[in-house]
Amino acid sequence: MTLAFRWTSAHLQLRIAVVGANGATGLELCSLLLAAGHAPERLVCTARAARSLTIGHSTLPVQAHNDEVVAQCDLAFLCTPSGVSRELAPRLVARGVRVIDLSSALRMDPHIPLVVPEVNGDLLEAQPRLIANPNCTSAIALLPLSVIERLYGLAEVIVVSYQAASGAGAPGLQALRAELADVGAGGRGERAQDSPFAAALALNVIPAIAEVDAQGHSGEELKIVDELRKILRRPDLIVEASTARVPVERCHSVAVHLLTQREVHLPDLYAALDAAEGLVLVRDPHGPRPRECAGADPVSVGRVRAGNRGPRSLSFFAVGDQIRKGAALNALQIAGRLEPAP
Amino acid sequence: MTLAFRWTSAHLQLRIAVVGANGATGLELCSLLLAAGHAPERLVCTARAARSLTIGHSTLPVQAHNDEVVAQCDLAFLCTPSGVSRELAPRLVARGVRVIDLSSALRMDPHIPLVVPEVNGDLLEAQPRLIANPNCTSAIALLPLSVIERLYGLAEVIVVSYQAASGAGAPGLQALRAELADVGAGGRGERAQDSPFAAALALNVIPAIAEVDAQGHSGEELKIVDELRKILRRPDLIVEASTARVPVERCHSVAVHLLTQREVHLPDLYAALDAAEGLVLVRDPHGPRPRECAGADPVSVGRVRAGNRGPRSLSFFAVGDQIRKGAALNALQIAGRLEPAP
Numbered sequence: 117m118t119l120a121f122r123w124t125s126a127h128l129q130l131r132i133a134v135v136g137a138n139g140a141t142g143l144e145l146c147s148l149l150l151a152a153g154h155a156p157e158r159l160v161c162t163a164r165a166a167r168s169l170t171i172g173h174s175t176l177p178v179q180a181h182n183d184e185v186v187a188q189c190d191l192a193f194l195c196t197p198s199g200v201s202r203e204l205a206p207r208l209v210a211r212g213v214r215v216i217d218l219s220s221a222l223r224m225d226p227h228i229p230l231v232v233p234e235v236n237g238d239l240l241e242a243q244p245r246l247i248a249n250p251n252c253t254s255a256i257a258l259l260p261l262s263v264i265e266r267l268y269g270l271a272e273v274i275v276v277s278y279q280a281a282s283g284a285g286a287p288g289l290q291a292l293r294a295e296l297a298d299v300g301a302g303g304r305g306e307r308a309q310d311s312p313f314a315a316a317l318a319l320n321v322i323p324a325i326a327e328v329d330a331q332g333h334s335g336e337e338l339k340i341v342d343e344l345r346k347i348l349r350r351p352d353l354i355v356e357a358s359t360a361r362v363p364v365e366r367c368h369s370v371a372v373h374l375l376t377q378r379e380v381h382l383p384d385l386y387a388a389l390d391a392a393e394g395l396v397l398v399r400d401p402h403g404p405r406p407r408e409c410a411g412a413d414p415v416s417v418g419r420v421r422a423g424n425r426g427p428r429s430l431s432f433f434a435v436g437d438q439i440r441k442g443a444a445l446n447a448l449q450i451a452g453r454l455e456p457a458p
Numbered sequence: 459m460t461l462a463f464r465w466t467s468a469h470l471q472l473r474i475a476v477v478g479a480n481g482a483t484g485l486e487l488c489s490l491l492l493a494a495g496h497a498p499e500r501l502v503c504t505a506r507a508a509r510s511l512t513i514g515h516s517t518l519p520v521q522a523h524n525d526e527v528v529a530q531c532d533l534a535f536l537c538t539p540s541g542v543s544r545e546l547a548p549r550l551v552a553r554g555v556r557v558i559d560l561s562s563a564l565r566m567d568p569h570i571p572l573v574v575p576e577v578n579g580d581l582l583e584a585q586p587r588l589i590a591n592p593n594c595t596s597a598i599a600l601l602p603l604s605v606i607e608r609l610y611g612l613a614e615v616i617v618v619s620y621q622a623a624s625g626a627g628a629p630g631l632q633a634l635r636a637e638l639a640d641v642g643a644g645g646r647g648e649r650a651q652d653s654p655f656a657a658a659l660a661l662n663v664i665p666a667i668a669e670v671d672a673q674g675h676s677g678e679e680l681k682i683v684d685e686l687r688k689i690l691r692r693p694d695l696i697v698e699a700s701t702a703r704v705p706v707e708r709c710h711s712v713a714v715h716l717l718t719q720r721e722v723h724l725p726d727l728y729a730a731l732d733a734a735e736g737l738v739l740v741r742d743p744h745g746p747r748p749r750e751c752a753g754a755d756p757v758s759v760g761r762v763r764a765g766n767r768g769p770r771s772l773s774f775f776a777v778g779d780q781i782r783k784g785a786a787l788n789a790l791q792i793a794g795r796l797e798p799a800p
Contacts, residue, residue, distance in 0.1 A: 272767070276618040276713045278663045278702065300642010314744035321620045321704060321711050321748055323761055323775040328743035332763025341766065356766050358713035358773060360620065362663060363705050369663050371618045371700035373715075401670035402656035406663055419665055421674030424683065424698045425614070431700060433665040 120394075120413035120445055122452035123152040130158065130456055133186040133213070135204070136195035137161035137169060137178045140285045141218055144444035145193055147171050152448075160189055187211040190456075193447055194218060205246060214454070215246045216447050220339060223248040223346070230346050233449045234394045235262040240453045247450055252442025253277050253336065253359065254343040257370045259415040259441070260434050263392045265348055267385060269377030271428065272354040275340055278362045278369040279325060280406060283438050284312040292317050292363055313361060322361040334359055367406030368438040372431065379427040382420070389417055394441065404435040415441055462736075462755035462787055464794035465494040472500065472798055475528040475555070477546070478537035479503035479511060479520045482627045483560055486786035487535055489513050494790075502531055529553040532798075535789055536560060547588060556796070557588045558789050562681060565590040565688070572688050575791045576736045577604040582795045589792055594784025595619050595678065595701065596685040599712045601737045601757040601783070602776050605730050607690055611719030613770065614696040617682055620704045620711040621667060622748060625780050626654040634659050634705055655703060664703040676701055709748030710780040714773060721769045724762070731759055736783065746777040757783055 132149065136142045142161070146169060149159060156174050162181035169176040179185060183204070186192050192208055194201045194217045201219035208215050223230045229239040230248045235258050240247070250258070257275050264270060281292035291311035295318035299305035305318035313322055326335030337357040344355050390397040398404040398418035409416050415436035423429025436442055474491065478484045484503070488511060491501060498516050504523035511518040521527060525546070528534050534550055536543045536559045543561035550557050565572045571581040572590040577600050582589070592600070599617050606612060623634035633653035637660035641647035647660035655664055668677030679699040686697050732739040738758045740746040746758035757778035765771025778784055 274616055274715050276700070276715075278620065278704065296638060297642050300639050314742075315747055316749060319705065319707050319749055321706060321777075322744055323711065323713070323747065324744045328761075332743070332761060334743075354767055356715050356771070356773065358618070358715065358761070358775065360711075360713065360775070362620065363661065364663060365661050369665065369702075371665070371702065373616050373618075373698050373700065400656075401674070401676075402664055402666045405657055405665065407658060407661055419670075419674060419700070425696055429698070431698065433700065433702070435663075 119152055121152070121448040123154070124456065126456040127452065128154055130191050131160065131189040132158060133160040133162065133189040133192040134195065135162050135181060135186060135192055137176070138163040138165065138167060139195050140282055140289070140439055141443040142195040143169060143171070144439045145195065145447065146176055148444055148448055150174055160185055162186060183207060187213060189213055191216070191451060209246050216249055216450055217246070218249040218443055218447055220251065222246070223250065224342055230343060231450050232258050232347055232446060233453055234259060234392070235347055236349065237453055240450065243455055249443065249447045249450065250343050250347060251336070251339040252283060252438035253279060253368050253370065254340050254347070255442050255446050256368055256415050256434055256436035256438065257340070257372060258344065258347055259392070259395045259436070260389060260417045260432055261344065261372070262348065263388050263395070264374065264376060264385070264430065265350070267388055268380055270348070270350065270353055270374060271377050272375040273344065274373045275355070275357045276371045277357070277359045278364070279359060280364040280366050280368055280438060281317055281361070282366045283361070283368060287312045289365060292365065296363070317361060317363050320363065323358070325359045325361055364406045366410040366437060366439065367435050368442060369406055369433065369435045371433050373423060374430050375425060376428045376430065380422065380430050382422065386420065389420065404433065406435050409435045410437055411440070412437055413440055413445055461494055463494070463790040465496070466798065468798040469794065470496055472533050473502065473531040474500060475502040475504065475531040475534040476537065477504050477523060477528060477534055479518070480505040480507065480509060481537050482624055482631070482781055483785040484537040485511060485513070486781045487537065487789065488518055490786055490790055492516055502527055504528060525549060529555060531555055533558070533793060551588050558591055558792055559588070560591045560785055560789055562593065564588070565592065566684055572685060573792050574600050574689055574788060575795055576601060576734070577689055578691065579795055582792065585797055591785065591789045591792065592685050592689060593678070593681040594625060594780035595621060595710050595712065596682050596689070597784050597788050598710055598757050598776055598778035598780065599682070599714060600686065600689055601734070601778070602731060602759040602774055603686065603714070604690065605734045605737070606716065606718060606727070606772065607692070609727060609730055610722055612690070612692065612695055612716060613719050614717040615686065616715045617697070617699045618713045619699070619701045620706070621701060622706040622708050622710055622780060623659055623703070624708045625667070625703070625710060629654045631707060634707065638705070659703060659705050662705065665700070667701045667703055706748045708752040708779060708781065709777050710784060711748055711775065711777045713775050715765060716772050717767060718770045718772065722764065722772050724764065728762065731762065746775065748777050751777045752779055753782070754779055755782055755787055
């Protein structure tokens, strides 16, 4: 098996904390670390409630969180809600722990690098002690967008998403499965109890993700706009987004319509997308599709075509596993590019 | 019950043919006509194979199609594949039958009116003998778009769709239901036998509808571009589209990002959308949603918000029952606005 992130013998010596290990992203992080050969003894998992995680043949104890045990680690991944990360990250950094935060708390802090390694991994050369991991939909859209930015310069980007239930974590996935089980049994699949969604997701589309502000923008849309600009280092870039939840278990999809600064030459673009790190160019005209991309490391891009707004217009459809490249894998790729010195 | 189309005592005297009555749209047409009080004896249903349709308490015989029986009618609705409509429509018109064709065969013929009554119903004043009914996604997007065109003038429209299984007719719906029954029983929901889709639709998104041409545009995307321009009478309008199939039973949704010619004043726009015929303005920030709109006559529009491309940019999300407003209902609204003279 080839790893999708760099993990040297020096990385294997690191004492690593996964805070919020009970969630979908925390679990994925632990799985990927174990698959990379990281010793369970060098993994410290904490969460609000103690439990144990079973991953393949390994069992990992999860402790009720306290800062002390995490402060003894070299590197901590925070898979915690924003409110927790905002307080915890600086406390841990002050105690000498390097922190990669997967929440949205610190992403837009101008002093904190927000990194997709294939796009702006050079920011890691300064060996920052605190790094923010991007929003899942942003990370997925950015892999093809950064190739286009490099070749032709982006002028305007419109991102419309089709986001999976597990983007809301395990409760989202459970709600969809409960509703579909009811549909399968001949029921109407009414909204599951404890669903994190505003309505039933089975056989439905919910056209906003997170709260919608007074101007009508959803939280997810604001994140996409802000993060694309920051990660591409294009504060001037025009970005619009529409985000919707669809009854898919895993993998977010985006339909993107964009304008470039310079004229697009499609054969060159295909070649560049094909060669790009972390990206797969799909030639099936009815792909890529989220079911086929679940559990895959790279982002898949297809339906690349000229637009109707002149030779600088372009559209594509991209799909990525939002728990992998959209979260856990990206965080590990960040860690793998940092010097593993404690 | 208030009818969503005009059906006078003179209309009730018409002998009406529904050709292709076995499909989802043909069935919906017959149901709506019976609900309007049209006598079953004045309905002639034909299809490739004879059968009988049960609608509520009525049973309608469906004859194996022959032109003779349809030629004795005053008005024929063609719910037939394009290849059939292209030949049949002119034959029937030549024999004195007024024809409303629901296929894509004749829509772009410059001599044939393509009509969404709320948008360009004035074309019916000339009492045309052959009228084309638009693509379902086009019709749904056009209701809010035409309000914006009237108020501010459209400059550029990008339509991204989330289309229901039943857009591919009864076989599409059956395929999705079979796949979901398998998921509900613990299976993986592999692609149903006889599915009209390129892949399993359950728990998936299929990012192209119909064939994709050499330039990478799907058939559905080409229809949306062409039909928006024709129905809005704006051959110059810049339109781009991305179309995808989602695991929804009924109702197509569209996320639209657009630019207008004149500055948008949101309160005025809300008022105009609220007042527009055939349109419901939804204030739920997580709506409208296809499940809640199934079987409804009007198109629902929500998430109306300013864009990030200056004071002429706007986005919205609209949902409509593609078998009603997207097909059968629109065709009946056309018929209801025509003089019912035989």
